[in-house]
Amino acid sequence: MSHTALQYLLAAIVVLPLVGAVASLLPAPPGLKGKSPEQAVLRHGVTVTGVVLALSIALATGFDHDSPARMQATTDISWIPALNIRIHLGVDGVSLPLLVLTALLTFLCALYSYFKMPSGPSPKAFVALLLVLESGTLATFAVLDLMLFFLAFEMVLIPMYFLIARWGGEGRERAAWRFILYTLLGSVVMLLGLLLVGLKGGTFDMVALATDNGSKLSHTTQLIAVLAIGLGLAVKAPMWPLHSWLPDAHTAAPTVGSVLLAGVLLKMGTYGFVRIVLPIAPDGAHTFAPYLAAFAAVGIIYGSLVCLNLARRGAKGDLKRLIAYSSVGHMGFVLLGIATLTPTGLNGALFANIAHGLITGLLFFLVGAVKDRYGTSDLDALSGRTGAALYGKAPRLGGLLAFGAIASLGLPGLAGFWGEMLAMFGAFRPAEGLSRPAFLTFMALAGLGTLLTAAYMLVVVRRVCMGGDGGSSRPLTAGTAENAPADVLSYEFAAWTPLVALTVLAGLWPAALLGLTDPAVQQLLRGGN
């Protein structure tokens, strides 16, 4: 495909959701009114996200897979000369998979809400917010200007806040506040860091700054910049101990909000590390890498220990909360991979990013479906004394849940395996100058983390999917007429199948993804892009 066509494709991918958001607030034009205004606007959401997905797939096919290290589909026009801010868009092997993942997950979410709108105020605002969220996330992965990156980074906050606060479950207002305040506190500090880099480096252009590879920034500047930018990104990622907004936000958010939060929003943090921190301030990144790795390792252990505790009988553990904490662990692997500063580790991190988006997105969908059927996601209430016996009552749902859990614990052959293995591999032989013994310790901790993850995931599978003794003692459904919950419905199948298929595909054919990221990562670490 020609360069101009790609250019327009990328610009359309970023702008179209915004236009769609505005359009969804307007009354539907005649001919598109549908059965009711609610239905029309939800259908509008599906259409717009569907088109964006189609465009992003077209972009991925048009993308020159032979040189993924090169920025492609670039647009570079001046926007605010006074601040030297340019509208600079482009994708390479690092951002393309994330872009497609975002478009896919948002489309699946829109599709899912078309059939199962979360309870709350009008769907009009819901669709508009969903589309703004999509636009912000896509822009984060597509822009190549520090200030635009910040703008896109912030753009997702308001929609996500309202999605949690208006369409969420119990404790949503508090959780939404916590989410937005934490992230804002981090991002204001990040803004200072970005400004520092921009002023000292003489430009806000990420490509130019990456090419300089920190040569224009003094050591002190780099240290301050990495600390400030890293803090903002670490809150978003989230890195232990800055993660405490995440479980509440996930527990309170509607299913769709959880899926996007885990599947896409968290990736913005780790993407920032790869795209901004490593190439632009390599010295600073080198100094702080051991600390990042240490926090990541603690996060892995901490996340899995909390999950193990939540999965215990009588702990009143919430399934959504459990998966949120498991995200802390999984993102720990991503951060560990980044902290190794090696191509292997970075590739692992990027792979784990995508895998986590697919698997955790699927898990949140599934848990949302369980919650819809039983009215609770409390593990104790669900499983009762003997277990919820989903295998018996809703075999497909149970099977999918078991699949998601097993993919999440990193079974070889599924997507979760490669990323975490490569991240640990990277830690085995970290970049030159980094303390090898320290990283070996972190690797051992991460290995322990995978074991713990396997433990709690299996406990969850046992308690939710198995158990039951022929239906004699089911605490929740006993006494009610409908004693068996509906199995997977057709729209749920439609929304989940792509995630399952991609999880298997990425697990069996990792080269497809690694072939994209590896050259780009090599170049980012060498400096230049």
Added chain:
Amino acid sequence: MGSLIQSVDWLAIAPPTVTAVVALAVLVADLLLPEGRKPLLGWFSVAGLLLAGLSLLPLLDGDRAPRSTFCLTGVSDRDACSYTADHFTLVIQLLVLGGALLTALLSMSAVRDQRLPEGEFWFLLLSSAAGAALLPASRDLATLVVALEVASLPAFALVGMRRGERRSSEAALKFFLSSVTATAVTLLGVSFVYAATGTLHLTEVADKLGHVDPRLDTLAQAGVALTLVGFAFKTAAVPFHFWVPDTYVGAPLPVAAYLSVIGKAVGFTGLILVTVVAFPSYASVWAPALAVLAALTMTAGNVAALRQRPERPHSAVRLLAWSSVGQAGYLLVPIAAAGYADDPAHAVGSTVAYALMYAAVNLGAFAVAALVARTSPQNRITDYRGLYARRPLAALAQGFFLLCLAGLPPGIIGLFAKVTVFTAAVDAGLGWLAVVMALNVVIALYYYLQWTAILFRPAEETGEAGAGEGARVPAPLSVAIALAAVAGIALSGAPQLVLRFASGALL
């Protein structure tokens, strides 16, 4: 010895002059118009302000040297003028006249509803605007102080205009006493400076302060510090900020809006002129002082705004009042940075850009507050609950204004205006001030967001909401909200419109 009769460049002085002439015409017309036709005065004032704004157009003419008038010729190698219409002047005059225009539109319904005396109200508003438009053009200390007073004195009367309202007159008295004290201190400072340098023209002062007789050095330093006091008061900088909330609550709402934007613009313009043009050689005195003042002001304003309880009466105006103190702190940052920078005019441009953004969105926020005050006179923040259900457009506009003030997308211009201020601070090496400001931005985000969230929350009881629903919005009020919103949206799309002042040399 030149001719005794000065030639006056009437075109250059048109903006303040037109405003002043219209003010006088309104006062006279008030005597002649029958009671029923008084509303015409409001439209006449709006037309006058528009005309004054249009008179800026011929001056805009690109790259020509700035037009100056009332000059002393042959005193030194350079002409020392009292009135200069350069880029800086024109931008501030645009801000003042545009702000006054929005205020006038806001006032139309308020004057009628609250039975304020029409003629007096419009006369005072226009006079104050004339003073404010004169101030940025003043290039000598005497004109500066006179302009400051012309802008302030009518404001005292405007604040106390609600007849029979104890709070209103109390607010006016509070405002008056503190303001007069500040002005007296400024005058003392000016006299010290005059004693040390023997001139009042700003450029001359700058020249002569460079080599003051060492014995007069202390005097000059004291003069510089004291002169700043009066302007700091106008900007409501710490410790001169206590008058703000009570005055805003006691004053008619449009007057509060006027004070929050034009009152502050007057203070900033004065500060910029005095510091950057007249006292550059004493930057070591005023720059650290202003930096500390900026940090204290934004912290005091934002912390107080944070502590406002939404269910208290008048909490909306109180919150806007305190937040305007906080915003004043941000506006001070680039002025302080100018003292450290090699190119002070560049840094000061950030203040101008920020002030333009702030003027548009803050007036917009006050306009929506005025709209809500029509149905719920208590004007508590809790009254905004469910505004989206009752008046979706007003709620969206208010949400946008608040997010602009907070600096979050979709209020892109708010974000980038803050970025320019940050840039000025970081550029000048004031890293600590940037960090303090970052913390303040977060505090401010908290209360702005809280208010925004309330707008979209469903109303508590449906019975109560029904009362205000039927009331029609007066046309001028909706025009004012629409103008502010359009300005905000246009600037968000093309921030370069105002941000170019942050990069070009203004002074």
